[in-house]
Amino acid sequence: MKLIFMGTPALAVPCLDALREDHEIALVVTQPDKPSGRGNKLMPSAVKARALELGLPVAQPEKARHEEFLRQLREVKPEGIAVVAYGQILPNAILEMPLEFHTHGGCVNLHYSLLPRWRGAAPVQHALLSGDEVTGVTCQHMAQKLDAGEIILQREVPILSDETTGDLWQRLTPIGADALREAMQLLEAGKAPRLPQDEAQVTYASMLTKDDGRLNWQDSAQNLHNRARAVNPWPGAWCEWNGEMLKIWRTQVLEGNYSGAVPGAILEVEDEAMLVQTGEGILKILEVQAPGKPRMNPAAWSRGHGAGSGKKFD
Numbered sequence: 001m002k003l004i005f006m007g008t009p010a011l012a013v014p015c016l017d018a019l020r021e022d023h024e025i026a027l028v029v030t031q032p033d034k035p036s037g038r039g040n041k042l043m044p045s046a047v048k049a050r051a052l053e054l055g056l057p058v059a060q061p062e063k064a065r066h067e068e069f070l071r072q073l074r075e076v077k078p079e080g081i082a083v084v085a086y087g088q089i090l091p092n093a094i095l096e097m098p099l100e101f102h103t104h105g106g107c108v109n110l111h112y113s114l115l116p117r118w119r120g121a122a123p124v125q126h127a128l129l130s131g132d133e134v135t136g137v138t139c140q141h142m143a144q145k146l147d148a149g150e151i152i153l154q155r156e157v158p159i160l161s162d163e164t165t166g167d168l169w170q171r172l173t174p175i176g177a178d179a180l181r182e183a184m185q186l187l188e189a190g191k192a193p194r195l196p197q198d199e200a201q202v203t204y205a206s207m208l209t210k211d212d213g214r215l216n217w218q219d220s221a222q223n224l225h226n227r228a229r230a231v232n233p234w235p236g237a238w239c240e241w242n243g244e245m246l247k248i249w250r251t252q253v254l255e256g257n258y259s260g261a262v263p264g265a266i267l268e269v270e271d272e273a274m275l276v277q278t279g280e281g282i283l284k285i286l287e288v289q290a291p292g293k294p295r296m297n298p299a300a301w302s303r304g305h306g307a308g309s310g311k312k313f314d
Contacts, residue, residue: 001079001102001188002026010046011169012084014177015110017050019082019184025056026076031087032060065091073097080187081107082180083142095142104190107142110180112172114138114154116197118205119147124172125165126205128230129212131222134158135168137176139183141194150194152183162252164232210235217264217313221253221281236289239264240314241305247289254282264313266302274298276313 005016006029019025028051033042044052051058061069064086070093079102081094090107098105113123115138120126127135136156140149155175159168186192213231215224215238228237228251237248254275258267261277268275274285289295290305302308 001105001184002077003184004029004073004076004078004081005047005084006030006081006086006090007047007084008045008087009085011112011173011176012047012086013050014173015082015084015180016047016054018177018181020054022181022185023080023188025054026078027059027073028056029059029061029064029073029086032062064088064094070094074100077101079105080184081142082184083107083109084176084180085110089146090142092144095144104187104192106187106192108152108180108183108187108192109140109142109147109149110176110183111138111140111147112169112176113205114156115140115147115151116199116202118203120205121207123205124168125208125230126203127159128163128165128168129226131226132159135172137172137179139179141192148197150196152186152192152194153179155179162229162250164229166233208235213237215239215248217276218279221278221283224278224283225251225253241307243314245291246301246313247295248285248287249289249295250285250287252284252286254284256282258282262312266307266309266311266313268309269299269302269307272297272299274302274307 001023003019003023003025004027005019005025008031030045030047033044036043048058059072078098080098095107098107114136118126134156136154138154139152143149157172157175208231213235228248231237232249238245258277261267263277263279265277266274267277276283276285285298287295288298288301290301
């Protein structure tokens, strides 16, 4: 098929590479270059960088619904459109366009959850935050409503107990690329299923903010561990020590409670770890980072900050 590929971040690059093996990529659409670094130099998205390497034409509209951009797409005469973390809501004019040029044409989206669970911008993070034991990827026929399209196929993936968002993205990326390749083959053959989503099972995954990384010691150790995993690498879990932010990068959960200890109390500092009482259970902290410092084990950090047994986090 003659395809338009729409995507922006690095996780979409393997999908572009996979689809090139079966189809003609007539146009790559990605978000406009954004300022980055100390000099605020404009930098291309990962998808644009890869497209230019491959010699593929690139479009970067400010708004996907602008008439000039729609005309550009129609000139391509796309038989299919594949969308992976593009970053804009697409109008019906785009969703319906492939049908003008192919009997089985369509607009297919790859989403990183088992829809209808975790529709929205941060599905992997919310799966970890909620302590889900499984997640996966879904290829869907795109609809005007957010992530509400009929399902073509899904791949289920178990979530490991200490896995972070970064870890899980790394595992899901090649699985997603393979699933999207299969979905587009089904679309071309006119055999792509249309399985409706169960609206009663819908949950939403909103974008995370810096405050989503804050650890509340009144919460359970398991929930704090899940939060630390979910916000790694961004925005990172954090708490405060003497009014200063301390990032918490790696944790484990220990059962039981210390008698008489209050949430946030430092129970013990081991050779390379720190035990902290929570609202339920004990959080074992394995890696921290003070402002302007590299990551380190909490024992090394505690020696320079007087954070020994009996002391308490803010």
